[in-house]
Amino acid sequence: MKYFFKITFLFPLFLNSVLIIGQHADCDKMLLLKDTIYQAKNISGYGEKLEFTNNNIENKKAFESEKNSSWYLLTMPDSGVFTFDITTTNKNDDWDFLLYEYKSNFCKRVQSQKINPIRSNLSRSSETGLLLTSNLDFVGAGVNENYSKSVVVQKGEKLVLIVNNPKMSHQNHTLILHYPKTNLKVEVKDTVQQTDFQTIKYSLSIKDKMTKKLVLADVNISGLSKNPIFLKDVNNYESPLFKKNHHAVINVSAKGYLLSSVEIAVAMNEKEVVHDVFLEPIESGKKVNLKTIQFVGDRAEFLPNAASALKSLLSFMQLNNSVSIEIEGHVNGPGKPNSSEYKELSNNRAKAVKSYLVENGISENRIQFVGYGNSQMLYPQPKNSAEMTANRRVEIKIIAK
Numbered sequence: 001m002k003y004f005f006k007i008t009f010l011f012p013l014f015l016n017s018v019l020i021i022g023q024h025a026d027c028d029k030m031l032l033l034k035d036t037i038y039q040a041k042n043i044s045g046y047g048e049k050l051e052f053t054n055n056n057i058e059n060k061k062a063f064e065s066e067k068n069s070s071w072y073l074l075t076m077p078d079s080g081v082f083t084f085d086i087t088t089t090n091k092n093d094d095w096d097f098l099l100y101e102y103k104s105n106f107c108k109r110v111q112s113q114k115i116n117p118i119r120s121n122l123s124r125s126s127e128t129g130l131l132l133t134s135n136l137d138f139v140g141a142g143v144n145e146n147y148s149k150s151v152v153v154q155k156g157e158k159l160v161l162i163v164n165n166p167k168m169s170h171q172n173h174t175l176i177l178h179y180p181k182t183n184l185k186v187e188v189k190d191t192v193q194q195t196d197f198q199t200i201k202y203s204l205s206i207k208d209k210m211t212k213k214l215v216l217a218d219v220n221i222s223g224l225s226k227n228p229i230f231l232k233d234v235n236n237y238e239s240p241l242f243k244k245n246h247h248a249v250i251n252v253s254a255k256g257y258l259l260s261s262v263e264i265a266v267a268m269n270e271k272e273v274v275h276d277v278f279l280e281p282i283e284s285g286k287k288v289n290l291k292t293i294q295f296v297g298d299r300a301e302f303l304p305n306a307a308s309a310l311k312s313l314l315s316f317m318q319l320n321n322s323v324s325i326e327i328e329g330h331v332n333g334p335g336k337p338n339s340s341e342y343k344e345l346s347n348n349r350a351k352a353v354k355s356y357l358v359e360n361g362i363s364e365n366r367i368q369f370v371g372y373g374n375s376q377m378l379y380p381q382p383k384n385s386a387e388m389t390a391n392r393r394v395e396i397k398i399i400a401k
Contacts, residue, residue, distance in 0.1 A: 204274075
C-alpha cells in the first residue's frame with residue numbers, strides 16, 4: 001500500500017516549531033511530523049472517512065465518535081522514554097487522543113478495529129498527553145486524570161497519534177513532543193517496558209480543613225516532574241516519582257474554598273510520601289501568597305514558572321464567579337526608600353496578573369490591583385536569595401465573596 005503525506009510548510013514560529021494551517025483528518029492523509037512543536041489551527045470535521053463511530057462511551061481504547069480530528073505520524077529519533085503535551089488557550093476545549101504503533105496496512109486495521117492503541121486519554125480536559133509520573137495506560141471518558149503513562153520506544157519506531165475534539169469544531173491545539181534523550185538508558189524485553197529509574201510512591205489528597213472530608217478541586221503541581229501536572233476535578237492523586245530530591249509547589253482551587261498554594265519537599269531517601277492539602281472556606285479579607293508568580297528582573301514580564309500559579313488563580317476565579325479580589329504587588333528593596341520606581345514596578349506587576357485574568361475571560365469588574373513597592377517585605381533584611389525571592393511576590397486578597 002502506498003501512503004501519501006501532504007505537508008504544508010510556513011514560516012517557523014521559532015526554532016523547531018512550525019504553524020500548521022491545513023487539517024489532516026483522515027488516516028491516509030496523516031501529517032508526517034519532523035519538528036517538536038506544532039500548532040494545529042481550525043480543526044473541524046473528520047475528513048472524508050469516519051474511522052471511529054458508534055463506540056461504547058465506556059471503551060477506553062476508541063473515540064465514541066470521531067468529530068474534529070487530526071492524524072499525525074511520528075518517527076522516534078532515538079531510543080528512550082517518549083512523552084508529549086496537547087495544550088490549548090481555550091479552557092472549554094476537550095481534546096482526546098489515541099496513540100498507536102504504526103504497522104503495515106495500518107489504516108485498514110484501524111477502521112476495522114483490528115488494532116488497539118498503546119495509550120489513550122479520553123478524559124474531559126483541554127490539556128492532555130503523556131507524562132513520566134502517570135501510571136495509567138488508558139483513561140476513559142468523563143472527569144478523569146488528564147495525562148497517561150509515558151511510552152518506552154526504540155530508535156526509528158513509528159507511532160500514530162490521533163487527536164480529536166468531540167465537543168467543538170474550528171478549535172486549535174498545540175502539540176509539544178518530548179522525544180527521548182540519547183543518555184537515557186532503556187531496555188525492552190518481550191512486552192515488558194523497563195527503565196533503570198528507582199521511584200518513590202507519592203500520594204496527595206485534597207480535604208476540607210474542618211471536616212477532613214475529601215474535596216473535588218483543580219490541582220496544579222510543579223516540581224514533581226519535568227513538566228507541570230494539571231489535574232481537573234480530583235480529590236486525590238497517586239504517582240511514582242523519580243528517586244531524587246523534589247521541591248514542589250501545589251496550587252489548589254475549588255468551589256467555595258480559598259485558593260491554596262503549598263510548598264512541599266520530598267527527599268530522595270523516601271519510599272512512600274503522603275501529603276494532605278487542607279482547604280479553608282472563602283472569607284473576605286483573607287490573603288493567598290502565590291509564591292511562584294515571579295517576574296523578569298525590573299520588569300512586569302512573567303517568568304515561565306509563573307504559569308502554574310496563574311492557571312490556578314484563573315481556575316479559582318472561574319469556579320467562584322461571585323468572588324472579587326485585589327491583586328497586591330510587592331518588590332524586594334531592603335534598606336532603600338519606597339521610591340516611585342518601586343511602586344510603579346509593583347503596580348505594573350499586579351496589573352499584569354489582572355491582564356492575564358481578563359484576557360482569559362474574567363470580568364475586570366471583579367479585579368482590583370495595587371502596588372506596594374517594598375513597603376511590606378516579608379523579610380526586611382533578607383539573609384539569602386530565597387528570602388529576596390519571597391519579598392518579590394504577588395498576593396491575592398478576597399474583597400467580596
